[in-house]
Amino acid sequence: MGRSTEASAAGDRGRQTSSNGAGVVTIKTVYAFVPHTLRADPDAESAIFEAECTTFDARSQPSSEDQEPIELWALAHTGRTGHTGYRELVTRFWWATRSG
Template identity: 50%
Template sequence: MTRTLRHAAWTIGADREDPAPSARFILCRDCETQSEPSTSQAPTDRWALKHTGETGHRAYRELVIANLRTYPAAGNPLEQSEEDW
């Protein structure tokens, strides 16, 4: 069944149906090398600190990959039927 609700409230968050852990990595903005992906922040932070010590590079970008899903918010007519999804 397909329904279009243009003026209904929705939320977005972690996918409860496919709760795969988030993967994160850090990319050096100076040379574009990157850390290995990790499900926790500490290993990628250590990589960036080590990379700074070895290269002097100080500009990084953290990228996080996570499964997300939208859900009906309070007051959305589909809120009660969410278990049917």
């Protein structure tokens, strides 16, 4: 399943220039709104997980296989530093394709 929306696409073909005879050039851009669908990238590996300490500039190694190494890193970091706050970072890959 994907999410559909419209995105504007303006290229050189959409730009028009004209002169008013007094040496002033105006540029007009024409936008074309094209429907697109957003889908997960079928060729990408699964999501990539990381944990980041919210107290100090420390981050776990990324893992796409399992979240357990991320959790173990956070617990070990807590044991070493006493820091208790973490942010989970999840990276997923998407493709936007024209649907119209």
